[in-house]
Amino acid sequence: MDLKDFMSNPDHDALLKDLWESHASWWQAGFTGGVDAEYTEQILPIIRERVGGLRLVLDVGGGEGQVSRAVAEVTGGMAVVVDPIVSQARMAIDRGTPAALGTAGDLPIATASVDGVVVCLVFEHVLELDRALAEVARVIRPGGRFLLLLNHPILQTPGSGLIDDAELGERYWRLGPYLKEDLSVEEVEKEVFIPFVHRPLSHYLNTAIASGFRLLEILEPPPPPGFLARADAYADSAMYPRLMVLHFGRES
Numbered sequence: 380m381d382l383k384d385f386m387s388n389p390d391h392d393a394l395l396k397d398l399w400e401s402h403a404s405w406w407q408a409g410f411t412g413g414v415d416a417e418y419t420e421q422i423l424p425i426i427r428e429r430v431g432g433l434r435l436v437l438d439v440g441g442g443e444g445q446v447s448r449a450v451a452e453v454t455g456g457m458a459v460v461v462d463p464i465v466s467q468a469r470m471a472i473d474r475g476t477p478a479a480l481g482t483a484g485d486l487p488i489a490t491a492s493v494d495g496v497v498v499c500l501v502f503e504h505v506l507e508l509d510r511a512l513a514e515v516a517r518v519i520r521p522g523g524r525f526l527l528l529l530n531h532p533i534l535q536t537p538g539s540g541l542i543d544d545a546e547l548g549e550r551y552w553r554l555g556p557y558l559k560e561d562l563s564v565e566e567v568e569k570e571v572f573i574p575f576v577h578r579p580l581s582h583y584l585n586t587a588i589a590s591g592f593r594l595l596e597i598l599e600p601p602p603p604p605g606f607l608a609r610a611d612a613y614a615d616s617a618m619y620p621r622l623m624v625l626h627f628g629r630e631s
């Protein structure tokens with residue numbers, strides 16, 4: 380789907396919101412509460428190691444709050460979810476995390492009021508990336524930190540995938556048109572449709588820098604053992620990073 384065509388549809392925000400609302404329970408059942416190896420073995424440990432000293436953290440697109448709970452465990456301070464989906468925010472509250480309704484592009488939070496922001500597997504799904512990065516920069520106090528976790532943009536490029544060519548006896552990674560920004564709505568499981576916006580890494584990095592961030596660290600970890608063990612075919616993806624982590628400092 381072409382991003383410009385989709386954006387010109389006046390109902391695009393409502394369409395995307397319906398998609399997220401309709402599969403919130405699928406996300407909660409399959410990826411939270413310790414059932415997903417990528418979260419338990421990799422994502423949550425990476426976050427825990429990087430939020431020390433941040434007393435008030437905003438978890439943008441925080442869903443049912445697993446990232447916030449991991450943050451609060453380490454800092455002893457407070458982590459707050461902002462998410463536009465009612466059933467996600469309600470579940471966060473039921474599981475003990477404060478939550479407010481709001482979108483990444485219009486955060487219901489005062490300027491320079493938080494020590495840090497974590498955004499985990501959210502910005503590759505939102506249309507308003509540039510506005511969202513400006514909002515994250517607005518709400519973090521000078522000297523604060525920003526942790527951005529994404530599905531790795533190379534792996535997420537539409538038309539990419541591991542190819543098993545029996546005729547040639549080769550197995551290789553095919554890369555789709557990486558530089559083309561695009562919206563796709565993928566059926567990740569039967570009748571579960573998720574919007575993905577593909578953007579090259581340079582778009583994320585340059586927009587974050589222009590919004591007032593300084594890059595401190597970039598991680599491209601291999602998939603964790605619990606993921607590779609899930610299916611024989613996954614062992615072949617051990618050298619392809621599914622995750623990208625960008626760790627920024629807010630300029631003073």
Ligand SMILES: C[S@@+](CC[C@H](N)C(=O)[O-])C[C@H]1O[C@@H](n2cnc3c(N)ncnc32)[C@H](O)[C@@H]1O
Nearest residue numbers: 399440441442463464467482483499500501505
């Ligand atoms: C893949 S889930 C990740 C949830 C959570 N960050 C985690 O790691 O457990 C994506 C989340 O983004 C939220 N979301 C969708 N559109 C959004 C937007 N425009 N602004 C903020 N969050 C959004 C969804 O409701 C969902 O909770």
